Amino acid sequence: MQDEDDLVAAEDVLLFVNAAITSTGQREFHSGGGEQGLSLDFLHRYLMGNYRDLYAAALALDVNDHNAALIIRNLLRTSREAADPRAEGRLIARRLEALPPQRVYRLFRELRRAKVNNRRTRAVMRDWLAGRPDPAFEAVKYRGAFKSAVRHIHLAPQGELGPFLFDPHRGGPYATPILSAWMRAHYEQSAIYELPYTVAEGFAAKHGVGRDAFLERIAPRLTRLERLRLQESARGRDVKSVKADLSTMPLTRLASYALSLDLNERARRHDELAGALRAAARRCAGGLAGSWGAVAAVLDDSFSASGSAQKRRRPLAVALACHYLLEALASRYTPLWLSGRKDALMVRPYGATPLGERVLDALETGPDRLVIVSDGWDNSPPGLAGEVLRVWRTRLDPAGACAVVHLNPVYDAADFDVRRLSPTVPTAGIRDAENLVALVELAGFAEGRTDLPELRAHLARRVSDFLKEKA
Structure with missing residues:
Protein backbone atom coordinates (compact mmCIF):
# COMPACT_ATOMS: atom_id res chain seq x y z
CA MET A 1 0.00 0.00 0.00
CA MET A 249 19.16 37.62 -26.64
CA PRO A 250 17.81 34.50 -24.87
CA LEU A 251 16.74 31.78 -27.29
CA THR A 252 12.97 31.64 -26.70
CA ARG A 253 12.61 35.41 -26.52
CA LEU A 254 14.56 35.69 -29.76
CA ALA A 255 12.22 33.14 -31.38
CA SER A 256 9.21 35.20 -30.21
CA TYR A 257 10.76 38.31 -31.71
CA ALA A 258 11.41 36.59 -35.06
CA LEU A 259 7.80 35.38 -35.23
CA SER A 260 6.51 38.89 -34.47
CA LEU A 261 7.94 40.03 -37.82
CA ASP A 262 5.91 39.58 -40.98
CA LEU A 263 7.04 37.01 -43.53
CA ASN A 264 8.56 39.61 -45.86
CA GLU A 265 10.67 41.06 -43.04
CA ARG A 266 11.76 37.57 -41.96
CA ALA A 267 12.78 36.77 -45.51
CA ARG A 268 14.72 40.03 -45.81
CA ARG A 269 16.59 39.45 -42.55
CA HIS A 270 16.73 35.65 -42.87
CA ASP A 271 20.48 35.18 -42.46
CA GLU A 272 20.69 37.63 -39.55
CA LEU A 273 17.81 36.03 -37.63
CA ALA A 274 18.80 32.42 -38.33
CA GLY A 275 22.39 33.17 -37.33
CA ALA A 276 21.29 34.77 -34.07
CA LEU A 277 18.98 31.84 -33.26
CA ARG A 278 21.71 29.28 -33.95
CA ALA A 279 24.19 31.23 -31.81
CA ALA A 280 21.69 31.38 -28.95
CA ALA A 281 21.02 27.65 -29.32
CA ARG A 282 24.74 26.86 -29.17
CA ARG A 283 25.03 28.88 -25.96
CA CYS A 284 22.16 26.88 -24.46
CA ALA A 285 23.57 23.53 -25.56
CA GLY A 286 27.01 24.30 -24.14
CA GLY A 287 29.09 21.16 -23.65
CA LEU A 288 26.16 18.93 -24.72
CA ALA A 289 26.33 20.16 -28.33
CA GLY A 290 26.34 17.23 -30.72
CA SER A 291 26.01 14.67 -27.91
CA TRP A 292 22.41 13.54 -28.42
CA GLY A 293 23.07 11.41 -31.50
CA ALA A 294 20.41 11.16 -34.20
CA VAL A 295 17.43 13.30 -33.23
CA ALA A 296 14.10 13.63 -35.00
CA ALA A 297 11.69 16.38 -33.97
CA VAL A 298 7.98 16.69 -34.67
CA LEU A 299 7.14 20.38 -34.34
CA ASP A 300 3.62 21.78 -34.14
CA ASP A 301 2.86 24.77 -36.37
CA SER A 302 -0.88 24.09 -36.64
CA PHE A 303 -3.41 26.88 -36.11
CA SER A 304 -3.64 26.29 -32.36
CA ALA A 305 0.05 27.25 -32.11
CA SER A 306 -1.13 30.84 -32.57
CA GLY A 307 -1.90 30.85 -28.83
CA SER A 308 -4.17 33.61 -27.54
CA ALA A 309 -4.34 37.39 -27.35
CA GLN A 310 -2.41 37.25 -24.07
CA LYS A 311 0.11 34.64 -25.25
CA ARG A 312 0.34 35.43 -28.94
CA ARG A 313 2.24 32.77 -30.92
CA ARG A 314 3.82 31.52 -27.69
CA PRO A 315 3.42 27.77 -28.49
CA LEU A 316 4.93 28.33 -31.94
CA ALA A 317 7.81 30.37 -30.48
CA VAL A 318 8.63 27.52 -28.09
CA ALA A 319 8.59 25.02 -30.95
CA LEU A 320 10.85 27.25 -33.07
CA ALA A 321 13.32 27.72 -30.21
CA CYS A 322 13.30 23.97 -29.50
CA HIS A 323 14.03 23.34 -33.18
CA TYR A 324 17.25 25.35 -33.08
CA LEU A 325 18.31 23.89 -29.74
CA LEU A 326 17.72 20.29 -30.88
CA GLU A 327 19.70 21.07 -34.03
CA ALA A 328 22.60 22.09 -31.78
CA LEU A 329 22.28 19.05 -29.49
CA ALA A 330 22.07 16.46 -32.27
CA SER A 331 24.82 14.92 -34.35
CA ARG A 332 22.18 14.19 -37.01
CA TYR A 333 18.96 16.15 -36.96
CA THR A 334 15.64 15.73 -38.80
CA PRO A 335 13.01 18.43 -38.18
CA LEU A 336 9.44 17.69 -39.26
CA TRP A 337 6.95 20.57 -39.06
CA LEU A 338 3.29 19.56 -39.20
CA SER A 339 2.76 21.87 -42.18
CA GLY A 340 5.60 20.24 -44.11
CA ARG A 341 7.58 23.50 -44.29
CA LYS A 342 11.33 23.13 -44.63
CA ASP A 343 12.42 26.62 -43.63
CA ALA A 344 11.84 26.92 -39.86
CA LEU A 345 12.15 30.68 -39.86
CA MET A 346 9.16 31.02 -42.20
CA VAL A 347 6.69 28.96 -40.16
CA ARG A 348 3.30 30.38 -39.26
CA PRO A 349 0.35 28.89 -37.33
CA TYR A 350 -1.99 27.36 -39.88
CA GLY A 351 -4.01 24.23 -40.55
CA ALA A 352 -4.91 21.05 -38.69
CA THR A 353 -2.71 18.91 -36.42
CA PRO A 354 -1.65 15.70 -38.26
CA LEU A 355 0.67 14.51 -35.50
CA GLY A 356 0.26 10.83 -36.27
CA GLU A 357 1.58 11.16 -39.84
CA ARG A 358 4.59 13.21 -38.76
CA VAL A 359 5.43 10.79 -35.93
CA LEU A 360 5.47 7.96 -38.46
CA ASP A 361 7.74 9.99 -40.75
CA ALA A 362 10.05 10.75 -37.84
CA LEU A 363 10.34 7.13 -36.69
CA GLU A 364 11.19 6.03 -40.22
CA THR A 365 14.41 8.07 -40.00
CA GLY A 366 15.72 5.69 -37.32
CA PRO A 367 16.48 8.27 -34.62
CA ASP A 368 18.11 7.66 -31.26
CA ARG A 369 15.69 10.19 -29.81
CA LEU A 370 12.30 11.53 -30.92
CA VAL A 371 11.13 14.84 -29.43
CA ILE A 372 7.56 16.00 -30.04
CA VAL A 373 6.79 19.67 -29.30
CA SER A 374 3.02 20.12 -29.47
CA ASP A 375 -0.05 21.13 -27.48
CA GLY A 376 -1.23 17.53 -27.94
CA TRP A 377 -4.50 18.24 -29.74
CA ASP A 378 -4.04 15.51 -32.35
CA ASN A 379 -7.00 15.92 -34.72
CA SER A 380 -6.06 14.82 -38.23
CA PRO A 381 -7.26 12.12 -37.68
CA PRO A 382 -7.96 12.23 -33.93
CA GLY A 383 -5.90 9.80 -31.83
CA LEU A 384 -3.58 8.56 -34.58
CA ALA A 385 -0.42 9.80 -32.87
CA GLY A 386 -1.29 8.02 -29.63
CA GLU A 387 -1.96 4.78 -31.46
CA VAL A 388 1.28 5.02 -33.46
CA LEU A 389 3.26 5.62 -30.27
CA ARG A 390 1.50 2.77 -28.46
CA VAL A 391 2.27 0.27 -31.19
CA TRP A 392 5.83 1.54 -31.52
CA ARG A 393 6.55 1.23 -27.82
CA THR A 394 4.72 -2.07 -27.14
CA ARG A 395 5.36 -3.98 -30.38
CA LEU A 396 8.21 -2.49 -32.42
CA ASP A 397 10.53 -1.01 -29.80
CA PRO A 398 9.64 -2.47 -26.37
CA ALA A 399 13.26 -2.13 -25.21
CA GLY A 400 13.14 1.64 -25.74
CA ALA A 401 16.09 1.86 -28.16
CA CYS A 402 14.56 5.14 -29.39
CA ALA A 403 13.87 7.53 -26.52
CA VAL A 404 10.58 9.35 -27.12
CA VAL A 405 9.47 12.43 -25.19
CA HIS A 406 6.58 14.84 -25.65
CA LEU A 407 7.08 18.47 -24.57
CA ASN A 408 3.88 20.48 -24.28
CA PRO A 409 3.89 24.30 -24.01
CA VAL A 410 0.16 24.58 -23.20
CA TYR A 411 -1.62 23.82 -19.91
CA ASP A 412 -4.99 22.07 -20.21
CA ALA A 413 -7.08 23.62 -17.42
CA ALA A 414 -9.87 21.02 -17.68
CA ASP A 415 -7.51 18.09 -17.02
CA PHE A 416 -5.22 19.90 -14.52
CA ASP A 417 -2.25 18.92 -16.65
CA VAL A 418 -0.65 19.31 -20.05
CA ARG A 419 -2.41 17.20 -22.66
CA ARG A 420 -0.72 13.85 -23.29
CA LEU A 421 -0.46 11.89 -26.53
CA SER A 422 -0.02 8.41 -25.08
CA PRO A 423 0.40 6.73 -21.67
CA THR A 424 3.46 4.99 -23.10
CA VAL A 425 5.31 8.24 -23.79
CA PRO A 426 6.51 10.64 -21.06
CA THR A 427 5.14 14.18 -21.29
CA ALA A 428 6.48 17.32 -19.64
CA GLY A 429 5.31 20.91 -19.76
CA ILE A 430 7.69 23.45 -21.29
CA ARG A 431 7.66 27.24 -21.33
CA ASP A 432 11.19 28.12 -22.45
CA ALA A 433 13.36 26.04 -24.76
CA GLU A 434 16.33 26.89 -22.54
CA ASN A 435 14.96 24.34 -20.04
CA LEU A 436 14.58 21.55 -22.60
CA VAL A 437 17.45 19.36 -21.39
CA ALA A 438 16.33 19.44 -17.75
CA LEU A 439 12.70 18.83 -18.75
CA VAL A 440 13.59 15.79 -20.83
CA GLU A 441 15.16 14.36 -17.67
CA LEU A 442 12.09 15.28 -15.61
CA ALA A 443 9.79 13.73 -18.22
CA GLY A 444 11.42 10.38 -17.49
CA PHE A 445 9.71 10.50 -14.09
CA ALA A 446 6.30 10.81 -15.75
CA GLU A 447 6.15 7.31 -17.25
CA GLY A 448 4.15 5.93 -14.33
CA ARG A 449 6.97 3.86 -12.80
CA THR A 450 8.57 6.45 -10.52
CA ASP A 451 8.14 6.18 -6.77
CA LEU A 452 8.27 9.08 -4.34
CA PRO A 453 11.74 8.38 -2.85
CA GLU A 454 13.29 8.48 -6.32
CA LEU A 455 11.53 11.75 -7.12
CA ARG A 456 12.52 13.20 -3.74
CA ALA A 457 16.15 12.37 -4.46
CA HIS A 458 15.92 14.13 -7.82
CA LEU A 459 14.35 17.21 -6.24
CA ALA A 460 16.97 17.23 -3.49
CA ARG A 461 19.72 17.35 -6.13
CA ARG A 462 17.97 20.16 -7.98
CA VAL A 463 17.49 22.12 -4.75
CA SER A 464 21.16 21.69 -3.83
CA ASP A 465 22.31 22.88 -7.25
CA PHE A 466 19.83 25.76 -7.20
CA LEU A 467 21.00 27.06 -3.83
CA LYS A 468 24.63 26.95 -4.97
CA GLU A 469 23.97 29.04 -8.08
CA LYS A 470 24.45 32.78 -8.13
CA ALA A 471 21.52 34.92 -9.09
Missing part, protein backbone atom coordinates in the same frame (compact mmCIF):
# COMPACT_ATOMS: atom_id res chain seq x y z
CA GLN A 2 2.88 2.33 0.80
CA ASP A 3 4.33 1.86 -2.70
CA GLU A 4 0.97 2.73 -4.24
CA ASP A 5 0.70 5.85 -2.06
CA ASP A 6 4.22 6.88 -3.09
CA LEU A 7 3.34 6.45 -6.75
CA VAL A 8 0.24 8.62 -6.36
CA ALA A 9 2.27 11.27 -4.54
CA ALA A 10 4.91 11.28 -7.30
CA GLU A 11 2.21 11.67 -9.93
CA ASP A 12 0.65 14.55 -7.97
CA VAL A 13 3.98 16.38 -7.81
CA LEU A 14 4.65 15.90 -11.51
CA LEU A 15 1.13 17.07 -12.31
CA PHE A 16 1.76 20.28 -10.39
CA VAL A 17 5.21 20.85 -11.92
CA ASN A 18 3.81 20.54 -15.45
CA ALA A 19 1.14 23.11 -14.63
CA ALA A 20 3.59 25.46 -12.91
CA ILE A 21 5.95 25.38 -15.88
CA THR A 22 3.36 26.04 -18.57
CA SER A 23 0.43 28.00 -17.14
CA THR A 24 0.47 31.69 -16.28
CA GLY A 25 -3.26 31.91 -15.55
CA GLN A 26 -3.85 33.59 -18.90
CA ARG A 27 -6.09 32.58 -21.75
CA GLU A 28 -4.87 29.75 -23.98
CA PHE A 29 -6.17 28.67 -27.38
CA HIS A 30 -8.50 26.05 -25.90
CA SER A 31 -9.34 27.57 -22.48
CA GLY A 32 -10.07 30.98 -20.97
CA GLY A 33 -8.14 32.88 -18.34
CA GLY A 34 -10.77 32.18 -15.67
CA GLU A 35 -10.50 28.43 -16.19
CA GLN A 36 -6.71 28.62 -16.16
CA GLY A 37 -6.66 30.61 -12.93
CA LEU A 38 -9.11 28.37 -11.07
CA SER A 39 -7.38 25.18 -12.17
CA LEU A 40 -3.96 26.51 -11.21
CA ASP A 41 -5.17 27.78 -7.84
CA PHE A 42 -6.59 24.35 -6.99
CA LEU A 43 -3.29 22.63 -7.77
CA HIS A 44 -1.32 25.10 -5.64
CA ARG A 45 -3.65 24.59 -2.68
CA TYR A 46 -3.67 20.82 -3.09
CA LEU A 47 0.07 20.34 -3.30
CA MET A 48 0.87 22.78 -0.49
CA GLY A 49 -1.69 21.10 1.76
CA ASN A 50 -0.45 17.56 1.14
CA TYR A 51 3.27 17.82 0.28
CA ARG A 52 4.47 21.18 1.59
CA ASP A 53 8.19 20.33 1.40
CA LEU A 54 7.87 19.24 -2.22
CA TYR A 55 5.77 22.31 -2.98
CA ALA A 56 8.58 24.51 -1.70
CA ALA A 57 11.17 22.44 -3.60
CA ALA A 58 9.38 23.32 -6.85
CA LEU A 59 11.01 26.76 -6.52
CA ALA A 60 14.26 25.08 -7.58
CA LEU A 61 12.70 23.73 -10.77
CA ASP A 62 11.91 25.49 -14.04
CA VAL A 63 8.51 26.79 -12.92
CA ASN A 64 7.65 30.10 -14.53
CA ASP A 65 7.84 33.43 -12.69
CA HIS A 66 4.08 33.64 -12.22
CA ASN A 67 3.95 30.35 -10.34
CA ALA A 68 7.17 30.98 -8.44
CA ALA A 69 5.58 34.16 -7.06
CA LEU A 70 2.40 32.23 -6.17
CA ILE A 71 4.42 29.57 -4.32
CA ILE A 72 6.32 32.22 -2.35
CA ARG A 73 3.12 34.10 -1.49
CA ASN A 74 1.39 30.91 -0.31
CA LEU A 75 4.37 29.78 1.78
CA LEU A 76 4.67 33.17 3.47
CA ARG A 77 0.94 33.38 4.05
CA THR A 78 1.02 30.03 5.91
CA SER A 79 4.37 30.40 7.68
CA ARG A 80 3.13 28.77 10.87
CA GLU A 81 2.53 25.51 9.03
CA ALA A 82 6.16 25.14 7.87
CA ALA A 83 7.88 22.02 9.21
CA ASP A 84 11.31 23.36 8.22
CA PRO A 85 11.11 27.17 8.07
CA ARG A 86 14.85 27.56 7.49
CA ALA A 87 14.86 25.35 4.38
CA GLU A 88 11.80 27.17 3.00
CA GLY A 89 13.39 30.51 3.76
CA ARG A 90 16.56 29.67 1.81
CA LEU A 91 14.52 28.59 -1.21
CA ILE A 92 12.34 31.69 -1.06
CA ALA A 93 15.34 34.02 -0.75
CA ARG A 94 17.18 32.33 -3.62
CA ARG A 95 14.16 32.39 -5.93
CA LEU A 96 13.48 36.05 -5.15
CA GLU A 97 17.04 36.81 -6.26
CA ALA A 98 16.33 35.11 -9.57
CA LEU A 99 12.99 36.84 -10.23
CA PRO A 100 12.82 40.12 -12.18
CA PRO A 101 12.57 43.02 -9.69
CA GLN A 102 9.23 44.22 -11.04
CA ARG A 103 7.77 40.77 -10.36
CA VAL A 104 9.08 40.86 -6.77
CA TYR A 105 7.66 44.32 -6.12
CA ARG A 106 4.31 43.12 -7.48
CA LEU A 107 4.46 40.17 -5.07
CA PHE A 108 5.22 42.49 -2.15
CA ARG A 109 2.21 44.62 -3.05
CA GLU A 110 0.01 41.51 -3.12
CA LEU A 111 1.29 40.50 0.32
CA ARG A 112 0.42 43.96 1.63
CA ARG A 113 -3.08 43.87 0.14
CA ALA A 114 -3.60 40.42 1.67
CA LYS A 115 -2.33 41.78 5.02
CA VAL A 116 0.39 39.14 5.22
CA ASN A 117 2.79 40.75 7.66
CA ASN A 118 4.17 38.00 9.87
CA ARG A 119 7.74 38.09 11.15
CA ARG A 120 9.02 35.79 8.43
CA THR A 121 7.48 37.88 5.65
CA ARG A 122 9.01 41.04 7.06
CA ALA A 123 12.42 39.36 7.27
CA VAL A 124 12.21 38.08 3.68
CA MET A 125 11.23 41.51 2.33
CA ARG A 126 13.84 43.32 4.44
CA ASP A 127 16.65 41.00 3.35
CA TRP A 128 15.71 41.25 -0.32
CA LEU A 129 15.57 45.05 -0.21
CA ALA A 130 18.89 45.16 1.67
CA GLY A 131 20.52 43.09 -1.07
CA ARG A 132 19.48 45.31 -3.98
CA PRO A 133 22.57 46.48 -5.91
CA ASP A 134 21.22 49.98 -6.65
CA PRO A 135 18.35 50.92 -4.33
CA ALA A 136 18.27 54.54 -5.52
CA PHE A 137 17.73 53.41 -9.12
CA GLU A 138 14.88 51.13 -8.05
CA ALA A 139 13.38 53.83 -5.85
CA VAL A 140 13.06 55.94 -9.00
CA LYS A 141 12.00 53.21 -11.43
CA TYR A 142 9.57 51.43 -9.08
CA ARG A 143 8.85 54.31 -6.72
CA GLY A 144 5.26 53.42 -5.77
CA ALA A 145 6.02 49.73 -5.24
CA PHE A 146 9.26 50.48 -3.38
CA LYS A 147 7.44 52.85 -1.03
CA SER A 148 4.65 50.30 -0.49
CA ALA A 149 7.18 47.63 0.47
CA VAL A 150 9.13 49.69 3.00
CA ARG A 151 5.89 50.98 4.51
CA HIS A 152 4.49 47.45 4.86
CA ILE A 153 7.47 46.19 6.87
CA HIS A 154 7.98 49.49 8.76
CA LEU A 155 11.46 49.92 7.32
CA ALA A 156 13.26 53.25 7.63
CA PRO A 157 15.26 53.72 4.38
CA GLN A 158 18.79 54.97 4.82
CA GLY A 159 20.18 58.29 3.61
CA GLU A 160 18.20 60.24 1.05
CA LEU A 161 15.82 57.41 0.15
CA GLY A 162 13.42 58.14 3.00
CA PRO A 163 12.79 61.77 2.09
CA PHE A 164 12.67 60.88 -1.62
CA LEU A 165 10.02 58.21 -1.16
CA PHE A 166 7.72 59.99 1.25
CA ASP A 167 8.16 63.72 0.60
CA PRO A 168 10.37 64.09 -2.49
CA HIS A 169 9.79 67.75 -3.30
CA ARG A 170 10.66 68.90 0.21
CA GLY A 171 13.58 66.50 0.60
CA GLY A 172 15.85 67.90 -2.12
CA PRO A 173 18.26 68.94 -3.40
CA TYR A 174 19.69 65.42 -3.55
CA ALA A 175 23.33 64.41 -3.69
CA THR A 176 22.48 61.00 -5.22
CA PRO A 177 22.71 61.58 -9.02
CA ILE A 178 19.59 59.69 -10.08
CA LEU A 179 17.46 61.26 -7.35
CA SER A 180 18.75 64.67 -8.38
CA ALA A 181 17.96 63.88 -12.03
CA TRP A 182 14.39 62.94 -11.10
CA MET A 183 13.91 66.27 -9.35
CA ARG A 184 15.46 68.27 -12.20
CA ALA A 185 13.41 66.40 -14.82
CA HIS A 186 10.31 68.22 -13.57
CA TYR A 187 11.61 71.46 -15.07
CA GLU A 188 14.73 70.57 -17.10
CA GLN A 189 14.41 68.50 -20.29
CA SER A 190 18.04 67.42 -20.40
CA ALA A 191 17.64 65.61 -17.06
CA ILE A 192 15.06 63.28 -18.61
CA TYR A 193 17.82 61.34 -20.35
CA GLU A 194 19.53 60.48 -17.06
CA LEU A 195 16.48 58.45 -15.96
CA PRO A 196 15.29 54.90 -16.74
CA TYR A 197 13.26 54.70 -19.95
CA THR A 198 9.92 53.94 -18.27
CA VAL A 199 10.27 56.99 -16.01
CA ALA A 200 11.74 59.25 -18.70
CA GLU A 201 8.86 58.47 -21.05
CA GLY A 202 6.37 60.13 -18.69
CA PHE A 203 8.50 63.23 -18.30
CA ALA A 204 9.00 63.45 -22.08
CA ALA A 205 5.22 63.49 -22.57
CA LYS A 206 4.88 66.17 -19.88
CA HIS A 207 7.44 68.39 -21.62
CA GLY A 208 6.01 67.71 -25.10
CA VAL A 209 9.20 66.13 -26.42
CA GLY A 210 8.76 64.57 -29.90
CA ARG A 211 8.83 60.79 -29.99
CA ASP A 212 11.67 60.56 -32.54
CA ALA A 213 13.89 62.98 -30.62
CA PHE A 214 13.11 61.21 -27.33
CA LEU A 215 13.96 57.72 -28.66
CA GLU A 216 17.17 58.97 -30.25
CA ARG A 217 18.46 60.49 -27.00
CA ILE A 218 17.15 57.86 -24.55
CA ALA A 219 18.66 54.96 -26.56
CA PRO A 220 21.81 54.62 -24.36
CA ARG A 221 19.58 54.10 -21.30
CA LEU A 222 17.49 51.30 -22.82
CA THR A 223 17.71 47.79 -21.40
CA ARG A 224 18.15 44.87 -23.75
CA LEU A 225 14.45 43.97 -23.68
CA GLU A 226 13.29 47.58 -24.02
CA ARG A 227 15.53 47.95 -27.05
CA LEU A 228 14.04 44.81 -28.60
CA ARG A 229 10.45 45.96 -28.01
CA LEU A 230 11.12 49.42 -29.44
CA GLN A 231 13.18 48.35 -32.43
CA GLU A 232 10.31 47.91 -34.88
CA SER A 233 8.50 51.14 -33.97
CA ALA A 234 11.80 52.97 -34.11
CA ARG A 235 12.49 51.48 -37.56
CA GLY A 236 9.25 53.00 -38.85
CA ARG A 237 10.36 56.35 -37.47
CA ASP A 238 13.87 56.00 -38.87
CA VAL A 239 15.47 56.22 -35.42
CA LYS A 240 18.69 54.37 -36.11
CA SER A 241 20.13 54.43 -32.59
CA VAL A 242 17.45 52.04 -31.25
CA LYS A 243 18.76 48.75 -32.51
CA ALA A 244 18.66 45.52 -30.53
CA ASP A 245 21.77 43.37 -30.23
CA LEU A 246 20.34 39.98 -31.21
CA SER A 247 23.60 38.22 -30.36
CA THR A 248 22.86 38.49 -26.64
